[in-house]
Amino acid sequence: MRRAPQPLLLDLVFAALSDATRRGLLSRLIEGESTVGTLAEPLQMSLPAVSKHLRVLEDAGLLKRRIEGRTHYITANPKPLREAVNWIERHRQMWEGSFDRLAALMEQPPPEPPAKESSKPKKP
Amino acid sequence: MRRAPQPLLLDLVFAALSDATRRGLLSRLIEGESTVGTLAEPLQMSLPAVSKHLRVLEDAGLLKRRIEGRTHYITANPKPLREAVNWIERHRQMWEGSFDRLAALMEQPPPEPPAKESSKPKKP
DNA sequence: GTCTCGTTTAACCATTTGGTTAAATATTGT
DNA sequence: ACAATATTTAACCAAATGGTTAAACGAGAC
Structure with a gap:
């Protein structure tokens, strides 16, 4: 599914930051690269939910994803x-x-x- | 070190900033106090819509409102x-x-x- | 092949958001 | 008292958000 037009990047960045779960994910990424599963593990929500949060952050350009095999490695940007x-x-x-x-x-x-x-x- | 989350206010502030209309309102408030009607005038949307945007900003603490008679004077905070x-x-x-x-x-x-x-x- | 692992996608649901128009409220002017 | 002004509230709507579970996909392991 492709993304809709382009809302301003600032919109996406601030919206991404407006959720405590997502800010928490970014905070944890200070310690370096991590994977989706690792990031999801302490959070009390389903893996798809975390996947969605990561997508919001990625759409805002706040993280980069390096896919290696079946594992997605996430870093903050x-x-x-x-x-x-x-x-x-x-x-x-x-x-x-x-x-x-x-x-x-x-x-x-x-x-x-x-x-x-x-x-x-x-x-x- | 883990900073104890102070979630609520930050959520509101970032969410308020995530909308271009609201950022525009804040920008215009740089020039000083204004009123709801004046702020709404150049925007191509209804007065109630602007009123709602101002409320979002106010809930985030980003503006203050001084009611004088029937006029609401708005300043940035x-x-x-x-x-x-x-x-x-x-x-x-x-x-x-x-x-x-x-x-x-x-x-x-x-x-x-x-x-x-x-x-x-x-x-x- | 089949099974498991890491992750996303699909489908759904409830709530929130950003807008509308119409009505209500309160204040000022005649 | 009446009308106009400044603004909010109410009711509604479509779309976006944040979550769920179930299914799918792709890559390693057996």
Whole structure:
């Protein structure tokens, strides 16, 4: 089944984040790659339910899936969160009238997320 | 570490932000207080529809309403956005492997935005 | 082959969402 | 008192959401 047209990506991201179960899944993915079954195991709901939640997150671009044999390996993908947080920060800071934290966010525009082993850019 | 879930409000905030019409309303409120009718006017939908959207935003704590006579004056309330952006930043930065901007976010709980020419508030 | 495993799809159900129009409410103006 | 204004509430509808169970699919194991 193909997806319907395209609702704005921001719509999908915020909608995906609006469910505590899905936020919980994302939280657990901080610890690294996992599988559908592993993710479902502690949750008190059926496997198809978890599968659906993962699909919502995937449609929002918040996770990537690597299928290997019969196992689906899931990892979090932070990229769409950038846009979401930018929207929020833009508004929050205009309302709060303090722009310096917005500036801090803005100073990282280059889309360069290559390193798996990350060099942590330290602030001098 | 496991953060005890604080589910309800975050659910409401993210759900409220997941609709482009509502985000548009919030954007327009950057320019200051407005009324229901004024907010509804450019939108191609009925007044009750706008009223419902405003209620969703209000339930999420994202706006405040000052009733004066028969007119409802609406202003944006950025406070709940703090929690939302904290959630996102916490996760985004863990996935992206850079923690310093998270630290920057975390170290500003007191509502004290004094200097316009700002340095980062230092914690010695 | 057959069986089990990991996962999705299908079909269904109840609730919520986003919209409508019509009516109600409350306030202001004449 | 009456009418106009600003907004909400009520009633309804279609579609989306979040869950279920049962069936299907694809890959390893025996």
